[in-house]
Amino acid sequence: MTAREIFTGGVAVITGAGAGIGAGLARHASQLGMTVVIADVDVDAATRLRDELVADGRAAYAYGCDVRDPDEVVELAERTHRDVGNVRLLVNNAGVEQFGYLWDTPVANWNRVVDVNVNGVFHGVRAFLPRMLATPEQSWVWNLSSIGGVAAVPLQAPYIMSKHAVLALTECLRLEVELAGHDDHVHVQAVLPGAVVSNIFESAGGVSDGDVAAAESQRTAMLDIKAEAMDPIAAAEVVFEQAAQGRFYLLTQPDYVGSAMTERATVLATQRPPELRTKQRFEPAEH
Template identity: 75%
Template sequence: MNARDIFGGGVAVITGAGAGIGAGLARHAHRLGMSVVLADIDGAAVAALRDEIVADGGAAVDLACDVRDPEAVAALAERTYRDVGPVRLLINNAGVEQFGYLWDTPVANWNRVMDINVSGVFHGVRAFLPRMIAAEAAAWIWNLSSIGGVATVPLQAPYIVSKHAVLALTECLRLEVQLAGHDDHIHVQAVLPGAVKSNIFEAAGGVSADLAGADVDAADSQRDAMLAIKAGAMDPLDAAEVLFEQSAHGGFYLLTQPEQVRSAMTERAESLRTLTPPQLRNKGRFESAEH
């Protein structure tokens, strides 16, 4: 079966749908014939995307939602099931970046990354999965990790930590769904994008010159390096098509650029197998990019 056979006619809920890979996933879900619920803290962005999809003959609802707030995510689930219908696909995508040395990172910036990238996924699972289980119909959960979820990268530690956490959360969730006996209709999948065009680097946090001794130049240099990589990154709509087809074929790890991400996985596995500590490359810069 292909992606249209599986997902067409269903409801997709996408957090962080206002830009980047989230918007690409929403547009492709619409092309497959799904009704889409567009959630983002940027209400204007998802309203514009809703208008675009509706103008193209699709069904879309936009909701401003801060995934850091469990009550807001619970309200998103309540409204979706009440006004749109049972969810066939939940995509926990919302995410932010952070640059700079870990010891220079403002506490507020650390909390922002963890609250959005990790707790946002947890809130999504907690709000939607019990309803999916109760519906007893086939349903999918995609949690957005990253190539950074299988890598070690200097000057992006909060983001990398968060994406390792999302991958572990998703792997554990898969086992728990199996243990509880719901894997006959609940499909949990981990998404690991490589370099996909988005505004995540422009919107990323950095370090403040007000913090004594903070190396602002290092943070800015890493941002510039990631922006340079973005120029050759994958189009979000192309990435979405790849992910939907992989999901339809039943894979657990969904990879936008299989060769690139598999290479990072292999390197990570070999480092763990041989107990090799992380090594700097190219003066500490990382030559891949996240979603």
């Protein structure tokens, strides 16, 4: 079956949907005929996207939500089910970046990455999944990891750690849904994008003490890749089609991200320590 055949008519809730791949997923879901709930801490961005979709005759809602706050995510779930309907697709996408040596990273910046990238996914699963399990309707949960979830990269340790955590969480969640006997109608999938056009690097945290230059140099290096980054709608189209095929790992750039996964598997299989490359190029998931 195609993505259009599977997802048309359902409700999609996407966190961090005001920009980047989240907005791309929202736009493509809308093109497929889904009713889209655009959730973002930036209410203005969410509202602008909603207005764009509604102006095209599509059904869309914009809700402010800080995924760091479990009560706000629960309210998002309750409001969605009350005002919009049962959720066919939940996309836990909200994410932030951080540059700099780990020992220079401010505690507040570390907590921000963990709270948004990891805890935000947990809060989303906890708020939405029980209702999805309780109905026999087919539904999907996508958690946004990254090519960074299968890589080791200096000067981005908090982000990389968070995306490894999301990937492990998603793999365990898939097993738990199967163990509980719900895998016939609830499909858990991990999204691993490569570089997708976004403003994540501009809004990324840095350091105020220590080696500030190293942190900003890494930010500059990441900004340089934006010229080659994938269009968010094109990335979303690939993800939806792979999901429709029943794949677990959904890769925006199958060859590039797939090669990173193969490299990771080789490193683990051979127990080779991480190697610092002269020109280490990393293209993470964008939000």
